Amino acid sequence: MSRRGRVALTQFAILLGMILIWELGVWAGLIDPFFFPAPSTLVVRIGEWMSTADFWGDIGITLLETVLSFLAGIGIGTALGIWLGLSPFAAEVVQPFIKMFNAIPRILLGPIFVIWFGLGLTSKVALGVTLVLFVAFFNTFQGVREVNPVVLANARLLRASKSSLLRHVYLPSATTWILSSLRVSVGMAVMGAVVAEYLGSSAGLGHLIAQAEGVLDATGVFAGIIVLSAFVVVLDAIVDCAEKRLLVWRPAPAHES
Amino acid sequence: MGRPGLAVDLHDVMIRFGDFTAVKSMNLQVAETEFVAVVGPTGCGKSTILNTVTGLLKPAAGDVRIFGKSLTGLNGQSGYMLQQEGLLPWKTAQDNVGLGLVFQGRSVAKAREQARPWLAKVGLKGFEERYLHQLSGGQRKRVAMAQTLIMEPKIVLMDEPFSALDVHTRRLMHRILLDLWQADRRSLIFITHDLDEAITLADRVVVMSAGPASRMVADVRITLPRPRDVSALQTTDEFVALYREIWSLLGAEVEKSYVTQG
Numbered sequence: 001m002s003r004r005g006r007v008a009l010t011q012f013a014i015l016l017g018m019i020l021i022w023e024l025g026v027w028a029g030l031i032d033p034f035f036f037p038a039p040s041t042l043v044v045r046i047g048e049w050m051s052t053a054d055f056w057g058d059i060g061i062t063l064l065e066t067v068l069s070f071l072a073g074i075g076i077g078t079a080l081g082i083w084l085g086l087s088p089f090a091a092e093v094v095q096p097f098i099k100m101f102n103a104i105p106r107i108l109l110g111p112i113f114v115i116w117f118g119l120g121l122t123s124k125v126a127l128g129v130t131l132v133l134f135v136a137f138f139n140t141f142q143g144v145r146e147v148n149p150v151v152l153a154n155a156r157l158l159r160a161s162k163s164s165l166l167r168h169v170y171l172p173s174a175t176t177w178i179l180s181s182l183r184v185s186v187g188m189a190v191m192g193a194v195v196a197e198y199l200g201s202s203a204g205l206g207h208l209i210a211q212a213e214g215v216l217d218a219t220g221v222f223a224g225i226i227v228l229s230a231f232v233v234v235l236d237a238i239v240d241c242a243e244k245r246l247l248v249w250r251p252a253p254a255h256e257s
Numbered sequence: 258m259g260r261p262g263l264a265v266d267l268h269d270v271m272i273r274f275g276d277f278t279a280v281k282s283m284n285l286q287v288a289e290t291e292f293v294a295v296v297g298p299t300g301c302g303k304s305t306i307l308n309t310v311t312g313l314l315k316p317a318a319g320d321v322r323i324f325g326k327s328l329t330g331l332n333g334q335s336g337y338m339l340q341q342e343g344l345l346p347w348k349t350a351q352d353n354v355g356l357g358l359v360f361q362g363r364s365v366a367k368a369r370e371q372a373r374p375w376l377a378k379v380g381l382k383g384f385e386e387r388y389l390h391q392l393s394g395g396q397r398k399r400v401a402m403a404q405t406l407i408m409e410p411k412i413v414l415m416d417e418p419f420s421a422l423d424v425h426t427r428r429l430m431h432r433i434l435l436d437l438w439q440a441d442r443r444s445l446i447f448i449t450h451d452l453d454e455a456i457t458l459a460d461r462v463v464v465m466s467a468g469p470a471s472r473m474v475a476d477v478r479i480t481l482p483r484p485r486d487v488s489a490l491q492t493t494d495e496f497v498a499l500y501r502e503i504w505s506l507l508g509a510e511v512e513k514s515y516v517t518q519g
Contacts (some may be wrong), residue, residue, distance in 0.1 A: 148343075150339060150341045150342065150343045151343050151344070151345060153339065153343060154339055154343020154344070155343070155345075155356070155360075157311070157336075157337045157339070157343075158356055158357035158360050158404070158408070159331075159357065159360055159361070160360045161360065164359070164360045168345065168348075168356070168359070168360075169345065172345070172347040173347075175347075176347075248388070249346055249347045249348070249349075249388040249389070249390075250346075250390070251390035
């Protein structure tokens, strides 16, 4: 069997084993189902959810919030990164402020955003943006700063204008950095959306989990967490696809042949 | 008072970086369609000369004339091929070759159309869609060469372009370069530390003294007939005689550069 096949098989065996031990533990009375509901009940619960329209509405809302905060965060962060990357003076001036702002545990801004923007979509997107923005900013900044000086000199010798340099040299160089942080950014966007929903909202996966928690329904909380991880895994796969497509020019890693 | 027919005329050029005098007094004349090689020990300011001709460096004293006109700002007639690789890894071979055209405002499709024959000229037909990591060191050099030459500069400047290549690849590059130059003659200043390379390629070999404050110590005309056969040339008596003559001057300077470098 190929190495890949063996890896997948082992992974599957570990997963199955864990679920089995959990399930049997609950049946044998060793695990209290109030705190750790059996996997089978979780499956049943998720099945129940999936047959309701509300659940799909929740997923749609969370997805919308995630995508919006992701795009806005990447946009603002990239613009900021390019500006500061190209202007050493501005970078020096702004740096302490950025560090200060970045030092705030962003999750704590959630309640403030709820007060400012209400319980709707805006407060969720705002929190997501503050999370994604810094990842995108730091990576773009680094990407612009670390453009190969020889490449830059060569482009200048070919009489590239400022805008050409930005378009053909700085942006592609930064793109590799931004893309490599894309997965982190997606995670941040989801986190922003869900945490903000959890703090106060009327829809979304975070809201679903908060509701279950409110009635001490561990099954609901666990099921929500599982749905959320599946959600992130799907987004991750999409990001993977985008990355592969945008970075065709990069040499394949040595271990993949 | 530029002499007619001169593409490049450096007259008593002095280059300083603060208190450090890199080049003391450089006189270099390059005629139209002439191939001049500049050799000298490490650190003698060879690259400084190219930067001066491009207009990146302003001489502290002396006169830089390009086709009889005093050079102000950047030299619009020169193309510069750097020693290190300056190609864009996120563009294909053909897009790298056409890069300068795109910078000039040509459309990408148009630039590609013009780039393809140039890739063929440097022997890279079929490699149009390759990215840099899919090309060997010598192939990348050829892309870089095409990238510089597609702009059809009247003066081509090359700064040790083949120094990082192995001997066989380098010889191949010499052949390609000579073929291209033979087909469409331009003024060419070729910097190298390799005397073999200089004699093989050039019409004239200029020897510079050890730095700092380097100057020109010799200017030898290479009388070897053209077109030259790169692989057979280096064993001919004429070649060896020229090599001896120039090395007697260059060798002394190389010795000196060892002394100053400690």
